[in-house]
Amino acid sequence: MGPGCAFIDYNRDGAPDILLVNGSDFPGHKSKRTTLKLYRNDGKGNFTDVTAQAGLAVEIYGMGAAVGDYDNDGWDDIFVTALNESRLFHNEQNETFRDVTKASGTDNPGYGASAAWFDYDKDGKLDLFVTNYVKWTEKGDLYCTLDGRNKSYCTPEAYKGDTCRLYHNLGGGRFEDVTQKSGIYDPTSKALGVAVIDYDMDGWPDLAVANDTERNKLYHNNRNGTFSEHGTQAGIAFSEDGVARGAMGIDLADFDRSGFPSLAIGNFSNQMLGLYHNEGNRFFIDIAPTSSIGRASLLSLTFGLFFFDYDLDGLEDIFAANGHIEPEIARIQPQVTFAQVPHLFRNAGGGRFEDVGKRLGFTSKLVARGAA
Known part of the structure; x- marks a missing residue:
């Protein structure tokens, strides 16, 4: 597992700044713990670490981040998902942030993985959806091995799932946990990604997890x-x-200009990306197996994934950040590597994509997780 990242213009100077979420050792461990990192953009291609002065030098086992103006004051705030200690930071409008997690009622108790701001009841205030992964603690960690000798990660099947959570924005900086009464509650979930999508185009935001x-x-x-x-x-x-x-990374786009948003989902190695085309009748078809995307991504393990139009031709392309979780995976599966090259799939129109990553310079193998 690994943390994510986000762009945020936290000081409203018109230059997007960079927020990096970091993992950490657990309390009591001797090694130095890491914090969030905020880099201020001077608009000239230079970035300065302003984490401490911004009030974000917080030691947490971070996972993801969602940027949104939840109190409608015109300044972007930050929700950071983390293991047992997700945080909500309010933008104080003076280049600093204040931790308002407990006061706001958003202290998500689970293994927070990702989050999304959206106005699900159309009352003009951003609500918060948080995905939780599995029921895991350091004390309850299980021993698994990939090669019969060294400790490795256990598969998610070894742990119980946990419910995602929905927080309704009450205004005044307060949220109510409406997970149960909204119908979101489901303790079998092992959620890593979420996309806000109006898949049936009825004007109301839905959620793909x-x-x-x-x-x-x-x-x-x-x-x-x-x-x-x-x-x-x-x-x-x-x-x-x-x-x-x-499944891990997820994003949406109307990549074929059909008028309906489709979904791309990053998956584990030997499973290929999912590219779910919205048929316009509340039904999706995964077209990846019959496209160049399926073959190119079959051995990749994809975490970060998003649509963007890199060549400005009006068609949404796909970027996928890849990297395995097991350093020794090649000893067991020689065709799979730990570090992997990213994918950039160019949208050629007509539902066709071509892998142009290497041609455009994406040749270095990385153990990638988040991407923005």
């Missing part, structure tokens, strides 16, 4: 403060052969 070895979820907004889960019916829950994959 990427789960690791559990079926992906699609929460349909019922327009009354509740959601219904339609992942299986919509066709995004499993691979084309009915397997719940190790």
